[in-house]
Amino acid sequence: MDTRELSSPALKWAGDGTPCSGTFDDVYFIIGHGLAESRYVFLEGTGLPQAWQGRDRWTVAETGFGTGLNFLLTWQAWREDPQRCGHLSYCSVEGFPLRREDLRRALALFPELSPLVEELLRHWPAPVPGIHTLSFEGGRVRLLLLFGPVLPMLSGLMARVDSWFLDGFSPAKNPDMWSAAVLRRVAALSAPGARLASFTAVTQVRQDLQAAGFVTERRKGFRYKKHCLTAVLPQAPEPSGAPWLRLPPALAPGARIAVIGAGVAGCAAARALRRAGFDPVLVDRHGQEGREGSGNPCGLLKPRVTLDGGVHSRFYGASFRHMKRLLGDLGEAVAFFPGILTVAAEEQEEEHLRALAATLPEDIGYWVDGPEAGALTGLKGSRGGLWMPDAGAMHPPAVCSALRGEIPLIEADVTALTAEGSRWHLTGADLTVDAVVLAAGAVTPLLWPQADLPIRSNRGQITLIADSADLPGGALSFGGYLSPRAALPGQRVVGATYDRWGDPQRPGWDQPTAADDARNMEVAEDKVPLSTPWAERPVIASRSSLRATIADHMPMTGPLFDAARWRELYDGLHHGWPHSRYPAADWVPGLYVLGALGSRGFQTAALMAETLAALCSGSPLPLEEDLFAAVLPSRFVLKEMKQPPQRRARQKPSATEAR
Ligand SMILES: Cc1cc2nc3c(=O)[nH]c(=O)nc-3n(C[C@H](O)[C@H](O)[C@H](O)COP(=O)(O)OP(=O)(O)OC[C@H]3O[C@@H](n4cnc5c(N)ncnc54)[C@H](O)[C@@H]3O)c2cc1C
Ligand SMILES: C[S@@+](CC[C@H](N)C(=O)[O-])C[C@H]1O[C@@H](n2cnc3c(N)ncnc32)[C@H](O)[C@@H]1O
Incomplete structure (x- = not known):
């Protein structure tokens, strides 16, 4: 931050x-x-x-x-x-x-x-x-x-x-x-x-x-x-500037753009593209928005804060504020339940959170002692924690619906993309368009394997328990999280597990397990022990889905590329020559991606979508150049090529290995 x-x-x-x-x-x-x-x-x-x-x-x-x-x-x-x-x-x-x-x-x-x-x-x-x-x-x-x-x-x-x-x-x-x-x-x-x-x-x-x-x-x-x-x-x-950051030409005004995936990434992208004067259409295998990763009944919008003050902090601070402005614009269509307490469960955590709080502007967060934490959230007898007054809880599918608005959505499972002249045909959907945005969550790298996007699938499960008077009413974050009482009458969400999954097409990722419910309860018991053990609380329902994660914890948006071609273009990058000696970026015309939103899609999707729409329309980017470089989809190939050739083979990411 x-x-x-x-x-x-x-x-x-x-x-x-x-x-x-x-x-x-x-x-x-x-x-x-x-x-x-x-x-x-x-x-x-x-x-x-x-x-x-x-x-x-x-x-x-x-x-x-x-x-x-x-x-x-x-x-x-x-x-x-x-x-x-x-x-x-x-x-x-x-x-x-x-x-x-x-x-x-x-x-x-x-x-x-x-x-x-x-x-x-x-x-x-x-x-x-x-x-x-x-x-x-x-x-x-x-x-x-x-x-x-x-x-x-x-x-x-x-x-x-x-x-x-x-x-x-x-x-x-x-x-x-x-x-x-x-x-x-x-x-x-x-x-x-x-x-x-x-x-x-x-x-x-x-x-x-x-x-x-x-x-x-x-x-x-x-x-x-x-x-x-x-x-x-x-x-x-x-x-x-760096030739690999030279952007592709803008799309023609009014261009027809297919956005594959109607989670928060796709819905935010479609909205931003429409506002930028394009004609987006969403394509999703469910025929409805907010069904997979973006389909939990309650999620938290909480800035990722770190002590480093570097690219991550600046990016996550900017994206949190951007999302809050967007929620303000969406108005009453999206209910928002403000305030999240990150609980300090142990002495070490207290030290860390106090240090972090001291670096934050007040609109992002500040330290509260146990009694104040109790007054804010109903959590009794705690050490206190980091209180984030502007963070809060929302209903992810409602956010997706508000973002989508009137944008058309076609139900189809897209299996391949084929260039037809200057246009793109989507196999699986009877659709030919001027441009395509891949926003298919964990499936994204499979739709354009040429880019070797090192996106991994990570399965997460939430557990819905019956609300009870002894549960604190406010939203708590403690490694896991507890949704606030106001968000879902009679129910509280406890989440979430975090496990590597592998191939996103392997069945089973959407089948919740009793063992994962038990793990959610264990984390809560460990960090926020209450008079009634968490394991004894009745489970009403569970839900699991995939996150699309990436090693550097940054999302990605931008034009797509062919990794083999980029390896040729930037083979000499390890020499560290002046920028003028390297060729300009070579993008695949009309193909873009918005994804790898990890565990914080509801925080980052809006700023990513604004960036994408600016790219497509040739308008000023809402990110400074170093932040844009940090979300550029081709950053992994560039990182690889900065290594001397003998060290590359070991590190070379590939779509299949990386997952
Ligand atoms: C358990 C859990 C808890 C979470 N809690 C939070 C939280 O509290 N706050 C937060 O900010 N984030 C949270 N996240 C992360 C957040 O949910 C994700 O970052 C976000 O939903 C990703 O959105 P997305 O649109 O990229 O992917 P998704 O929402 O998964 O959307 C991808 C869409 O693509 C479609 N699709 C895929 N392949 C194809 C294809 N071939 N053809 C057509 N359609 C296709 C799918 O049907 C799907 O609708 C959580 C994630 C999990 C798993
Ligand atoms: C004359 S005022 C601008 C008036 C303005 N255009 C308007 O319409 O009201 C000049 C502005 O430049 C800002 N400024 C001065 N030096 C600056 C610097 N080095 N970097 C950034 N902003 C600076 C000042 O804070 C001030 O707001």
């Missing part, structure tokens, strides 16, 4: 209500003509709204989100333009995010924007570093807030930008925002013909932009101001 909340900008308020950054000693806008100036400098300066007319997608990026005035004006211009682009993405870097109440106060100065302001405030994220993707207008307007220092955030951004708004405080007061390195990165992220605007036309900025490839022009400044700046990048920049 990345815990370092970003500093607030030490706001000061002028007598007329203008917000001023104490950190930079500069104002966010001039009261009275803030709107007119922003429209003149940035929208007119980049030729908007005309420039986006007739285009399916348009991407604006900004340095300095501040109060969001430029974003709100751009969104308003998009709304009011009958010839607007189909989808607008707006990426904005902010190193010192305003707290929600300050944002509300600053934007109250612009009553004409109030409906948009309310929407923005409703989604406004915690000031935690990373990309926060908010979506409006049914997904047609996306705001990617890049919270963090400008250069690292732009370096991590994966996007092709059409319009740039450079709006850091003045270069004299804030040189970091205008460094030559930042402006080179601006050029590298630009689409050919990208236009840029800024309120400042100082010589150094113009020269650095020219050195980065822009043709600059000084414009008359707003009202009494002498100059402002526009610029255009006439030529496509040289591709930069």
Whole structure:
């Protein structure tokens, strides 16, 4: 979990209500003509709204989100333009995010924007570093807030930008925002013909932009101001970054996409694809969503927190927050029962959880002593534990149904995929489509064995017991878990076993056993002993299914590939040559995967789906580049090829061995 909340900008308020950054000693806008100036400098300066007319997608990026005035004006211009682009993405870097109440106060100065302001405030994220993707207008307007220092955030951004708004405080007061390195990165992220605007036309900025490839022009400044700046990048920049991260071309707008699997992965993918302007169809052997791994009557949405603060923590923190935003959007269709206590059963666990709690932002979790844990959950006499107020329980099939909405679902068992020209035919379903997403849980690697995806099948069983007054009412996590009383009247879920299964087509994975119920009860007895032994509680029902797991505990999404071809392409990767010496990635056109969700599918599916839809549509990715590399399906082949050839044979994963 990345815990370092970003500093607030030490706001000061002028007598007329203008917000001023104490950190930079500069104002966010001039009261009275803030709107007119922003429209003149940035929208007119980049030729908007005309420039986006007739285009399916348009991407604006900004340095300095501040109060969001430029974003709100751009969104308003998009709304009011009958010839607007189909989808607008707006990426904005902010190193010192305003707290929600300050944002509300600053934007109250612009009553004409109030409906948009309310929407923005409703989604406004915690000031935690990373990309926060908010979506409006049914997904047609996306705001990617890049919270963090400008250069690292732009370096991590994966996007092709059409319009740039450079709006850091003045270069004299804030040189970091205008460094030559930042402006080179601006050029590298630009689409050919990208236009840029800024309120400042100082010589150094113009020269650095020219050195980065822009043709600059000084414009008359707003009202009494002498100059402002526009610029255009006439030529496509040289591709930069790792060639294996170079993405395939976007699919055509409206493309018909088959999503195989209607668990949480497939339903989230289909929803995100539809919102991105595609025509998805779900295909599942059950003819209904949420039947296998995603079919338990109650599951927990709980962030995976670790002490390392690295890629895992950042990814799981971001995906938890993204899923919570999505649940907020789904509204009452999905019941959510907040609050989970991770119980400290022993001294060592207490030490670990206390240390962990000390690193977490309060919205994620904090330590509670025994009496407080008792008041929150009804668990008496415990040492206490880690309380996660925003985590909670939900009904997995209901989440799948809400995600699916009206998206059609075909009942079919897909056995093979065959390329037919530029399209794909699904054997087993009478269907030919433009593109396919594999979201078939543990079966996924069998549907495209060419990729050697090292996904394993792992069987898990839950046990439903009758509720009773001596059971704590709240949700508990203790290695196993107990669902909260409120989630399922009269019943409590105790879970879950975790066993390697092997071939996902071997029968028996969905047959619960009494022995596994007993194991669930043993874990509960060991960690949360109560007056009535767990083994004596009547079992009402049991349910087992497969998880799709992977050794590095990260899910995967992205384009598919042929592993043999990649081994050829990147045979020399162990030499560690400069990126420019390696060839660009070679993807199988129109084939994608979203899977390996392991034990936390309900946490990660939404951000994975958002990433997939962005990839398919050529929109900015909601993950920073290092996080995207960590979920890239081809990462295992790359890891293998980084080894010297003599060490590869032993480590080479293969679809069959790995399972
Ligand atoms: C016991 C247990 C408890 C869990 N508890 C939690 C929890 O509390 N919180 C949490 O976040 N996660 C939990 N998980 C993990 C979570 O359930 C999974 O991560 C998630 O359900 C995976 O979703 P999925 O869509 O990838 O797979 P699935 O839900 O398994 O969906 C795959 C779908 O693909 C379909 N399919 C497969 N092959 C084909 C084919 N050839 N043709 C057509 N359709 C096909 C299947 O019918 C299925 O519907 C738990 C898992 C288990 C097993
Ligand atoms: C002039 S304000 C932006 C105004 C904004 N575009 C608006 O519409 O309200 C500049 C913003 O840049 C941010 N900023 C300054 N230096 C930064 C840096 N090095 N990295 C990231 N953000 C920075 C400031 O916190 C401030 O919010």
